[in-house]
Structure formats: C-alpha cells, structure tokens
Amino acid sequence: MGAARSRVERAFAVLDAFTPERPSLRLSEIARRAGLPLTTTHRLLAELCALGAVERDRDGTYRVGLRLWEIASLAPRGVPLREAALPFLEDLYEVTHENVQLGVREGQDVVYIERIAGRRAVGVLTRVGGRFPLHASGIGLVLLAHAPDRVQREVLEGPLQRFTDYTITDPALLERVLAQVRRDGVAVSDRQVTDDALSVAAPITGARGEVIAALSIVAKAGDTVAARLAPAVRAAARGTSRALSARRA
Amino acid sequence: MGAARSRVERAFAVLDAFTPERPSLRLSEIARRAGLPLTTTHRLLAELCALGAVERDRDGTYRVGLRLWEIASLAPRGVPLREAALPFLEDLYEVTHENVQLGVREGQDVVYIERIAGRRAVGVLTRVGGRFPLHASGIGLVLLAHAPDRVQREVLEGPLQRFTDYTITDPALLERVLAQVRRDGVAVSDRQVTDDALSVAAPITGARGEVIAALSIVAKAGDTVAARLAPAVRAAARGTSRALSARRA
DNA sequence: ATGGTCCCTTCCGCTCAGCGGAAGAAGGGG
DNA sequence: CCCCTTCTTCCGCTGAGCGGAAGGGACCAT
Structure with a gap:
C-alpha cells in the first residue's frame, strides 16, 4: 500500500470512497475503499471535517460535506x-x-x-x-x-x-x-x-x-x-x- | 506566512481563492489570495489539476474542475x-x-x-x-x-x-x-x-x-x-x- | 534596441509534516 | 467471560514538501 501517494492524492482517495449507493461511510470502510491505513485515513478525515469538506454524523459515519459543494458550485462547467x-x-x-x-x-x-x-x-x-x-x-x-x-x-x-x-x-x-x-x-x-x-x-x-x-x-x-x-x-x-x-x- | 498550515489546508486555501466574481484565476493571483508562496501554489495546482479538482484553460488560467463537482454532488445536503x-x-x-x-x-x-x-x-x-x-x-x-x-x-x-x-x-x-x-x-x-x-x-x-x-x-x-x-x-x-x-x- | 514589470517554471538543500504499526479503549454479540 | 470490529492515540522515523533563487517569456514604454 505504500504506493508513494501524495497527501492531496490521499485526501481525494478518501473523498472518492463515497458513492451514490454509499453516501455515508464509517472510518474503516473509507480506509478500505481508499486503500489507506486506518490512522492515515483517520487523520485525513479529521482534517477534511475541520475544513467542512467532510461532515460527521451523530452516529459516527462520514459523508461529503456541504463546503465542498459550495466550492464546487464555482466550477464553470457545473x-x-x-x-x-x-x-x-x-x-x-x-x-x-x-x-x-x-x-x-x-x-x-x-x-x-x-x-x-x-x-x-x-x-x-x-x-x-x-x-x-x-x-x-x-x-x-x-x-x-x-x-x-x-x-x-x-x-x-x-x-x-x-x-x-x-x-x-x-x-x-x-x-x-x-x-x-x-x-x-x-x-x-x-x-x-x-x-x-x-x-x-x-x-x-x-x-x-x-x-x-x-x-x-x-x-x-x-x-x-x-x-x-x-x-x-x-x-x-x-x-x-x-x-x-x-x-x- | 509560515503559519504552519497542513498540505490539505493549503490545497483548500487554493480552492477558496475562486469566487463567483473571479471564477478564473492566474497562478500568481491564486498565490496572493491563498497567502501561499508561488512555488507551493504552483505545485498544488499541478496536483489538483492532475486530480481534476482544478482545470487549466488554454489561456493559462485556472478554474474549479468538474471532478470536484462530481464528488461534491454526493453531499447529502446538496x-x-x-x-x-x-x-x-x-x-x-x-x-x-x-x-x-x-x-x-x-x-x-x-x-x-x-x-x-x-x-x-x-x-x-x-x-x-x-x-x-x-x-x-x-x-x-x-x-x-x-x-x-x-x-x-x-x-x-x-x-x-x-x-x-x-x-x-x-x-x-x-x-x-x-x-x-x-x-x-x-x-x-x-x-x-x-x-x-x-x-x-x-x-x-x-x-x-x-x-x-x-x-x-x-x-x-x-x-x-x-x-x-x-x-x-x-x-x-x-x-x-x-x-x-x-x-x- | 534596452530596460522594467509581471508572470511562470524549474531546481535543490533542508526539515518537519505526516507516516503507520502498535497499543489500548469502546461497543456489541454470543 | 471471550471474541470481533471499530475507533483513537502515541511516537520514532523519514521522505514529501518547502520556498528562495535562478532563469525564461511576454508585454509595454522609451
């Protein structure tokens, strides 16, 4: 798994874990889907949450955050x-x-x-x-x-x-x-x-x-x-x- | 400027540089708005472009990429x-x-x-x-x-x-x-x-x-x-x- | 032509941000 | 109680990422 991925690339691997079928995921599921160690994933999620790019539900699951959509709404092709x-x-x-x-x-x-x-x-x-x-x-x-x-x-x-x-x-x-x-x-x-x-x-x-x-x-x-x-x-x-x-x- | 910002935080500082009034920006403008050195910004933009989160126009300006919107469209509140x-x-x-x-x-x-x-x-x-x-x-x-x-x-x-x-x-x-x-x-x-x-x-x-x-x-x-x-x-x-x-x- | 300004791209020595295994805690089920 | 799964924290280590410097290009004014 040490595929020499940059920090930003890993952050996006985390974001790419979410799908329409699975918009809400647990830490270990995200780690598995992203192909990242648990602690790396945990740290990235904490950071993405602080930025609003990911949100954490009361039940502990994570989902894509509204802040990401706010930024993305500026994409000229969107x-x-x-x-x-x-x-x-x-x-x-x-x-x-x-x-x-x-x-x-x-x-x-x-x-x-x-x-x-x-x-x-x-x-x-x-x-x-x-x-x-x-x-x-x-x-x-x-x-x-x-x-x-x-x-x-x-x-x-x-x-x-x-x-x-x-x-x-x-x-x-x-x-x-x-x-x-x-x-x-x-x-x-x-x-x-x-x-x-x-x-x-x-x-x-x-x-x-x-x-x-x-x-x-x-x-x-x-x-x-x-x-x-x-x-x-x-x-x-x-x-x-x-x-x-x-x-x- | 050495405000000890993490890599992901800096990536988002770059993304936050775009506004409705200025959806298309040059490298140096982004660096100025994000409060990051040119080379750091340049590297981040290269990476974000590779990921599709940012797109670069023929005229050299950058804008938010569609890939970001694709991911963000999974935000349950969006x-x-x-x-x-x-x-x-x-x-x-x-x-x-x-x-x-x-x-x-x-x-x-x-x-x-x-x-x-x-x-x-x-x-x-x-x-x-x-x-x-x-x-x-x-x-x-x-x-x-x-x-x-x-x-x-x-x-x-x-x-x-x-x-x-x-x-x-x-x-x-x-x-x-x-x-x-x-x-x-x-x-x-x-x-x-x-x-x-x-x-x-x-x-x-x-x-x-x-x-x-x-x-x-x-x-x-x-x-x-x-x-x-x-x-x-x-x-x-x-x-x-x-x-x-x-x-x- | 020259010089100045702005913008962009590349390089490289240095260092600390980030790594991930290990340990431990928590929760749920049998 | 034990087992399994999930999550959280710790810490020694190192290479990913830093940013100043150098250089090139484009444009404008003289």
Whole structure:
C-alpha cells in the first residue's frame, strides 16, 4: 500500500470512497475503499471535517460535506453552465413534461449536470453528478460527434458497452451515426440505453462556437417521437448557446 | 506566512481563492489570495489539476474542475436534497412562476442549494452555492427559528446586518419574529433583503422531525402576497419532508 | 534596441509534516 | 467471560514538501 501517494492524492482517495449507493461511510470502510491505513485515513478525515469538506454524523459515519459543494458550485462547467441553461431547460420541460437533461463531456464519459424529471416521465439511468459512456445516450452521441479526433478514435477503438439490443456496439456503424449527428445537428438515441426510452439531444456551443455541452429530452420510445421533439430541443440548445455567448461579451 | 498550515489546508486555501466574481484565476493571483508562496501554489495546482479538482484553460488560467463537482454532488445536503425537493419546487414554480428557492443552514448562514427563477421573476440577491445571513431572508428565518439555542443566541448577539430599511436589526424584535415563525410554521421576509421583494418560507423536516432545510418563494412585495403564497409554500415543504422521510424508511 | 514589470517554471538543500504499526479503549454479540 | 470490529492515540522515523533563487517569456514604454 505504500504506493508513494501524495497527501492531496490521499485526501481525494478518501473523498472518492463515497458513492451514490454509499453516501455515508464509517472510518474503516473509507480506509478500505481508499486503500489507506486506518490512522492515515483517520487523520485525513479529521482534517477534511475541520475544513467542512467532510461532515460527521451523530452516529459516527462520514459523508461529503456541504463546503465542498459550495466550492464546487464555482466550477464553470457545473452550476454556472446549469444556470445559463436552466430557463431553456425549464421551457422545454414545461412544453413536454418529459425528462430534460444537460451534460458535458469528461474524457470518454458524459457527466450529467442537470436533470428535470416529471413525475410521470420515463425512468432514466442517469444521475446528476453521475457519468455515462458517450456512445449510448443522445447527449453522449452529440458530445462524441464534436469531440477531438483523438477522443473519437479512443471511443471507437472500444469496447463499446451494450445496454440493450439496440445499443450501437459496432464501431463502423457508430462512426456513420456520428457523421449523421454532425450533419443533422441533432442526435437520437432510440432504446440504446434502456428498452423503453428514446432521447433527442442537441449541442450547446460556447463563445468560440465550440461544442461545450449538450441537452436532451428523454421520452418513451415511439414512432414519431424524435421528429416531434427535435425542433424544441434544437431551439433550447440554441437559446442556451446564445446566452452563454452573450455572457462572455 | 509560515503559519504552519497542513498540505490539505493549503490545497483548500487554493480552492477558496475562486469566487463567483473571479471564477478564473492566474497562478500568481491564486498565490496572493491563498497567502501561499508561488512555488507551493504552483505545485498544488499541478496536483489538483492532475486530480481534476482544478482545470487549466488554454489561456493559462485556472478554474474549479468538474471532478470536484462530481464528488461534491454526493453531499447529502446538496444535490440529493435538491433532487428530493425538486418535484415540489417545480410544482410551486409552475403554479406561481415566481422565484423558488431551497436552502440549508451552515453555521450562521443560509447556503442556497437550488433556485428556479422565471424570466420575469423579481431579482434575487442570492446564488446557488452562495451564502446569506440567516436573519434577513425567509429561508434564513425558518432555519434560525429551528436552529439549536446556541446558534440562535450567537445570531441574536449580532451584529445583525442591514440590507434595507425593513431588515430586522433589533435582537428583541428578531426574537419575537422567530417565536412567531415557530408558531405559524411559515416565515415572511417582507422587503428585508431587497426593497421590492417578499419571500415566504417553510421548513423541511427530516426522518426524525428535525428541520433540515427550508424552501421559499420570492415575489414582488405587495399587500396580499404572503397570505396568498403561504399555503402553497407549506404544501411544497410538507411534500418534500414526506419524500425525505420515506427515503430513510 | 534596452530596460522594467509581471508572470511562470524549474531546481535543490533542508526539515518537519505526516507516516503507520502498535497499543489500548469502546461497543456489541454470543 | 471471550471474541470481533471499530475507533483513537502515541511516537520514532523519514521522505514529501518547502520556498528562495535562478532563469525564461511576454508585454509595454522609451
């Protein structure tokens, strides 16, 4: 275990121990997950608690602290992006009452920044703050289609994970789909993530015209759904793009 | 400057250099703000970048990285609380098209977790991820009224900052208002934050009945606004409370 | 062209912040 | 009582991290 990890790296190993399934952990669990000795972990947790980055419950368990979220809310690709997009996401939601999502690319994954989910909307597999492979979802396809060549190549080299019978796992097919996404300005993921859901996604561009995020609607799959939703999705993405460009001017 | 700060503390001093006004900073600015030598700062930034906690732009400036937000989205008092409350906040927004907010108490401040703002809604001073003193806003009054005695005492000992002519800065008056908030189950902040806005807030309780958050509507001040909005605010808070309790069962 | 200012990057001798095993305490269950 | 798990504290040791110094680059004014 003496893998010559720096102090900051160890602190983040501790923070990485928390998951959506296990947001609350005991000292020894954190030590085990982080691969650190008990005393090192104990000391780090004491320090992170003093800083508010970790909070300790009355029952002795630790969880991620609000102070960390306060700092993180300044990440330009997180909360500020969400705030710019929110009016447009809201409009999209009001018009459709379907799931509306916003995501950015990080490596070969989508990171979901926002989701507005109606009570009767179709279930989605994704979580705000969570990740998902680029090649399957609507948002992911848009982000991949506009990603640097290097990233596209890496993803196409695979493996392309299968989620349903419809998931694209053939690199040649995926490449053709990406070209189409770039032509169409919109991506459709039809039952490629879950058997019952279809998503339509469009790119959000920054001040220099580069694609920096994407937004989508996720609805119950059906024959005319994509064609029906695409114009609204495009409009919301364009609105968001305009708002972001105006911000930098 | 040799204030015997630990490595993790210094890393957080670096992260604390970023503000909403200055989300993008140069190395030397960060060093100055963090009160650290250039080389220490440089090394820390390199490490934080490698971890994704900080990102470096093409132009050489640094900003908070998305990885930090991913981790922080697991803070139970942040994104998960927001997700539980969101359907109710959405309903409240759809019914009123006014500003809807969600906040939690951290020390003597509200930390704003969520805000849904319509395009025509009255302006608010608060920011998602930002803080505000407890004694002035609707949310703050609710959280203060139900805070531990120690916290209430500390706030009442002042100073109670003034935002408008209507802000309560007299401890005796504030104490009476807090008692009323506890009786009424709702707080009204009438032009106490900005001259034109009134907010109505209600408490959100956790599984053990303790107040853990509050939500509010912020609208343009007027004669019957509070009475008109209070039932809906109460209902949204109760709904959220129920959702949170069901979660723990 | 030169000089000045600001910013950034790298180097290196030094030292103390942080390490982790060991010991012991606490809690729960049989 | 014993056993197991979890947590907290201690302390000798050492290498991770320190920060001043050196140097390079970019920009601006003369």
